[in-house]
Amino acid sequence: MIRLAWRYLWSSPLTTALNLLLLTLGLAAVTFVLRASAQVEAGLKRDLAGIDLVVGAKGSPMQIMLAGVFHLDSPTGNIPLATLDALKRQPLVAQAVPLSLGDSFRGYRIVGTTAEYLDLYGGRIGQGALWTRPMQAVLGAEVARASGLKIGDHFAGSHGLADSGGAHGEHPFEVVGVLADSGSVLDRLVLTDIASVWEVHGDHHDAHDADAPKEITLALVRYRSPLAAVMLPRWVNAQDGLQSAAPALETARLMRIVGAGTEMLRGFGIVLLVAAGLSVWVALLHAVRARQGDLAMLRMLGAPARRVAALIALEALLLAGLATVLGLAAGHGLVALLERLLAERQSLRLGALGVSDAEWLVPLLAGGMALLASSWPAWRAYRLDVTTLLQAPR
Amino acid sequence: MLAWGGLVHQYAGAAEPIRYADFALGPGRHLLLRGASGSGKSTLLALLSGLLRVQQGELAVAGTSLQDLSPRALDAWRGATLGVVPQRLHLSEALTVAENLALPALAAGQGADTARAAELMAALNIAELAGRRPHQLSVGQAQRVALARALMRRPQLLLADEPSASLDDEHTLHMLALLLDAAEREGCTLVIASHDGRVIEALGARDDVAEVVLRGKPPAGSPASPASHRTTYWLDEDTA
Numbered sequence: 001m002i003r004l005a006w007r008y009l010w011s012s013p014l015t016t017a018l019n020l021l022l023l024t025l026g027l028a029a030v031t032f033v034l035r036a037s038a039q040v041e042a043g044l045k046r047d048l049a050g051i052d053l054v055v056g057a058k059g060s061p062m063q064i065m066l067a068g069v070f071h072l073d074s075p076t077g078n079i080p081l082a083t084l085d086a087l088k089r090q091p092l093v094a095q096a097v098p099l100s101l102g103d104s105f106r107g108y109r110i111v112g113t114t115a116e117y118l119d120l121y122g123g124r125i126g127q128g129a130l131w132t133r134p135m136q137a138v139l140g141a142e143v144a145r146a147s148g149l150k151i152g153d154h155f156a157g158s159h160g161l162a163d164s165g166g167a168h169g170e171h172p173f174e175v176v177g178v179l180a181d182s183g184s185v186l187d188r189l190v191l192t193d194i195a196s197v198w199e200v201h202g203d204h205h206d207a208h209d210a211d212a213p214k215e216i217t218l219a220l221v222r223y224r225s226p227l228a229a230v231m232l233p234r235w236v237n238a239q240d241g242l243q244s245a246a247p248a249l250e251t252a253r254l255m256r257i258v259g260a261g262t263e264m265l266r267g268f269g270i271v272l273l274v275a276a277g278l279s280v281w282v283a284l285l286h287a288v289r290a291r292q293g294d295l296a297m298l299r300m301l302g303a304p305a306r307r308v309a310a311l312i313a314l315e316a317l318l319l320a321g322l323a324t325v326l327g328l329a330a331g332h333g334l335v336a337l338l339e340r341l342l343a344e345r346q347s348l349r350l351g352a353l354g355v356s357d358a359e360w361l362v363p364l365l366a367g368g369m370a371l372l373a374s375s376w377p378a379w380r381a382y383r384l385d386v387t388t389l390l391q392a393p394r
Numbered sequence: 395m396l397a398w399g400g401l402v403h404q405y406a407g408a409a410e411p412i413r414y415a416d417f418a419l420g421p422g423r424h425l426l427l428r429g430a431s432g433s434g435k436s437t438l439l440a441l442l443s444g445l446l447r448v449q450q451g452e453l454a455v456a457g458t459s460l461q462d463l464s465p466r467a468l469d470a471w472r473g474a475t476l477g478v479v480p481q482r483l484h485l486s487e488a489l490t491v492a493e494n495l496a497l498p499a500l501a502a503g504q505g506a507d508t509a510r511a512a513e514l515m516a517a518l519n520i521a522e523l524a525g526r527r528p529h530q531l532s533v534g535q536a537q538r539v540a541l542a543r544a545l546m547r548r549p550q551l552l553l554a555d556e557p558s559a560s561l562d563d564e565h566t567l568h569m570l571a572l573l574l575d576a577a578e579r580e581g582c583t584l585v586i587a588s589h590d591g592r593v594i595e596a597l598g599a600r601d602d603v604a605e606v607v608l609r610g611k612p613p614a615g616s617p618a619s620p621a622s623h624r625t626t627y628w629l630d631e632d633t634a
Contacts, residue, residue, distance in 0.1 A: 004489075004500055011488035297484040300443065301543075302473015303501035304466060387440040 001307070005314035008291065015283050016319065022276035023323035023366065024330060029269030031331025031362050036338060037262050038356040044070070044251050047185045049120045052229065053221040054245045055079065055087065055096075055236050061245035062253065068099060068218040069247050071109050071185055075101050078215040079242060087219055090235070092228035098216040100197040103157035108143045110157045110173075110190045112197035112216075118179075120220065123186045127151055128177030134195040137173040141181035142188045142343065149175050157190075157200065171200045276323075277369045280316055284377035288312060296386040309382040313374040320370035324363045331362075395421050395583045396442075396551070400451035403437050412437055414451075419604055424577060424584040426597045429608030438608070439555060439587055443476055444468035456550040456583075473502040477549030477582070479573070481556040483540040485528035491515075491539050492524040498546040507546065514542040517579065518572070533561065537569050545580055552582045558590045566592050 009016055047070055054068035059076025066073035087096040097120060100112030111117070115130055128151040130138060139149060149155060154172040173196070179186055198214055223229060229246070236244035288295065295308050397418035404411035412434040419425050429435035440446040441453055441460070447468070448461035456475055463471055485494050495514070496506035515521040518538040528536060537557075544552060554573055558566040570586075570593060577584035586593065597603045 001500060001503075004497075007488050007493070291486075291488075293482065293484045294486045294488070297480070297486070298497065298501050299469075300445070300472070300478050300480070301498045301501035302469055302471075302476075302547075304469040307501070307503065386445050387436060 001311060001314060002318070005311055005318055008287070008294075008311070009315045009318055012283070012287070015286075019276060019279050019283055019319060020323055020326070022272060022279055023320065023369075024326040026269050026272030026276050027323055027327025027362055027366055028330035028334065029265060029272060030365065031328050031359060032334045033262055033266045033269060034358040034361065035331055035335045035356055037258075038358060039335060039339075040258070041255065044255070046183070047121075048247050048251065049184070050222055051120065051220045051247050052223040053232060053236070054247060055083065055219040055221060056217065056243055056245070058241055058243045061243060062250050064218065064243060064245040065247050065250040067101065068220060068245070069185070071101075071111075071189065075217045076243065078217050079219070081214040081216055083239070083242060084216060084219050086239075087221060087236075090232065092224050092232055093221055094224040095222040097220040098194055099218045099220065100194050100215075101217040102197060103159055103200060105143070105155055105157050105173075105190050106147055108140070108146075108188055108190055110137070110192060110197070112192055112194035114194065117191065117220070118186070120222075121182055121184045121186050123182055123184070124180040125177050126180035128175070131176055131191075131193050131196075134193045134199050135171065135173055136176040137190050137192045137196075138177040138179060139175060140179050140187040140189045140191070143190055144178040151175055151177065273365065273369060277373045280319060280370065281373040281376065284312055284316060284374050285380070287315070288377045288380050292381075292384055295381050296384050299384065299386045305382045305384075308384070309378040312378040312381045313371060316370035316374035317367060320366040321363075324366045327366070328359070328362055395419050395423070396425065396455055396585070398441075398451060398453040401441070401448070401453055402450040403434075403441060403446065404449065405437075411450075414438060417606065419583070421583075422602065424574070424597075424600075424603045425586070426594065426603050426605045427585060427587040427608070428589055428594065428605065429587075430589055433608035435587055435608050439553065442551075442585065443478065443553060444472045470502070473498065474547060475550050477544030477547070477552045479537075479540050479544050479552070479554040479557060481559050483528075483536050485531075485536060485539055485543075487528050490525050490527060491520065491531070494528070494539060495543055495546055498543060502547070510546055510548075511542070514545055518542050518576075533565055534568060537565070538572065541572055541576055545576055548580065548582075550582050552577050552580070552584045554584070554586045556588055556590070557586060558588060558593050563592060566590070567596065570596050 051069055054064050056064040056068060056075055057077030057079050063073050063076055067075040081098070084096055084098050087093050095116065097116045098113060099117070101109060103110040117123075118130075125138070126141065128138070137155075139147070143149075147155070153175045155175070156170075156172050173190075173192060179191075181187060194216065221232070223232065233244040233246060236242050295311075298308050298311070299305065398414060399416040401414040401416075402411045403414075414434065427435060427438065437446065441448060442455060444460055444463070447465065451461070453460045458471060458475070460468065460471070485491075486497070489497070492508075492511060492515075495511040496508075499506050512521070515524060518541060520535060520538045520542065523531060523535055523539065528539070531539065552573065557569045557573060561569060573584055573586065586597065588594065594605075598605065
């Protein structure tokens with residue numbers, strides 16, 4: 001029966017190809033939305049890495065979170081190094097990790113920090129070792145791949161977070177290590193001792209600033225107790241020039257903003273699917289009318305009415321099955337393309353994912369739509385007047 | 395082989411039922427069923443093929459009482475017992491000749507019987523057409539393929555409905571010869587429904603063919619003359 005349904009399906013190749021294209025596009029759009037949103041969410045969760053609070057200079061909490069956690073935006077400014085000590089002294093704080101930003105290498109951010117930053121993400125040294133003194137650098141896996149730098153090579157950072165800033169040629173970094181690929185934000189960072197940033201930027205300051213208090217850009221904080229979620233942001237925001245950002249809250253806000261676009265794309269996918277469903281419905285109705293002689297003959301040859309009706313439903317299901325395979329492949333392909341695009345732009349890395357739970361919806365959606373579209377044509381096939389059809393010449 | 399008694403069928407909404415006089419056809423004989431439009435011929439064919447359920451009376455084909463069968467059993471019985479060459483051949487254009495011959499098995503939910511298909515294609519001289527589509531066949535070739543399809547499941551009753559419709563004289567005689575040869579070779583009873591004078595003339599000369607005429611109007615002076623013009627009469631009683 002499957003073979004027969006397959007042959008009938010392709011007896012009108014143009015109609016079938018058009019329906020297949022419509023269904024595939026709809027399912028690909030739905031797959032893309034389901035998979036991309038799941039992967040973006042997984043990527044964001046992974047990069048949050050248990051960071052409860054980001055503390056930076058007064059400004060937008062969203063900007064602080066994007067700059068401090070995902071390294072996607074410019075920081076709001078610098079804060080005194082003393083703030084880090086003050087945070088560490090807070091009984092509600094389990095850990096406070098400093099970050100100093102400001103320079104980049106070929107678009108990849110140079111981050112002055114401590115070894116604790118690696119621990120937050122469970123980062124491992126793939127080659128070489130961690131820095132032991134200023135002006136030594138450890139490259140993220142993606143940076144090493146893109147730049148081709150090896151252990152022992154030297155490079156100079158550029159001022160600013162874009163590649164267009166002036167070079168710090170007089171302060172070259174030495175590559176002492178390369179991180180193993182972690183799939184996290186670490187892959188696209190150049191890590192160095194926090195003192196390296198002070199050393200590079202010392203030259204930019206006037207002589208009278210040389211003794212000025214040292215600064216960092218941000219502090220990443222992990223709470224000791226849930227109570228801190230209530231107390232600590234208030235304390236930080238009350239300090240002069242300080243602003244706190246709770247990554248979980250800001251990420252949820254971000255997802256809500258991104259969600260509007262996601263919903264729109266999902267809606268577009270559903271519209272495509274409905275159009276495809278209608279097209280399949282019309283095609284099957286036409287097929288039943290065009291092949292009613294064939295179907296009546298099947299009844300005459302002994303096929304029960306339900307088998308003839310099942311043949312019509314099977315045609316729709318075969319089409320849906322094929323569209324599911326193509327739609328899933330196209331959806332995965334689009335996500336892979338998005339991943340590549342984001343990597344090229346040194347943006348967020350999507351979380352690794354096999355088949356997401358939500359993707360099981362795709363074959364269910366396709367199968368359900370096929371059954372819905374074929375139900376009326378199948379009923380028409382079930383109710384065929386065999387005697388009239390076989391006797392009357394058409 | 396074929397018998398009915400007290401057979402009456404009434405369509406929903408019809409004013410009068412169609413009544414069929416009792417009839418029996420012995421083994422080794424074939425049947426020519428004649429009747430103009432409205433005579434009840436189509437209804438009788440549908441009853442014989444199990445597409446209509448027996449409402450009243452008895453109808454036995456090849457030893458099976460059709461009035462006792464459920465719709466599902468009737469489907470299975472039709473597939474196993476009946477071979478049909480319809481007025482319009484209804485060969486599927488989506489399938490090759492060989493695949494068309496596999497349809498009877500598929501309809502019954504069975505695997506294709508390729509050995510039987512090869513045997514019939516050889517017997518009907520259409521073996522070289524196996525890979526062709528119906529539109530690539532001549533009229534004569536299409537008739538042979540339709541006949542092969544009807545014989546695939548070794549039917550006990552071979553039913554041909556208006557086999558000469560839209561055929562010229564040569565093809566009509568050719569088709570009749572094919573049907574009679576096939577029935578003889580396969581050992582099945584042939585029922586031909588036709589009102590074509592050429593068919594009536596060709597079969598009328600044969601001793602092994604019984605002829606039944608269904609008429610829409612009662613003959614004058616008939617002792618059982620009912621009021622309805624829809625009632626069926628057997629004009630030729632020499633049918634047993």
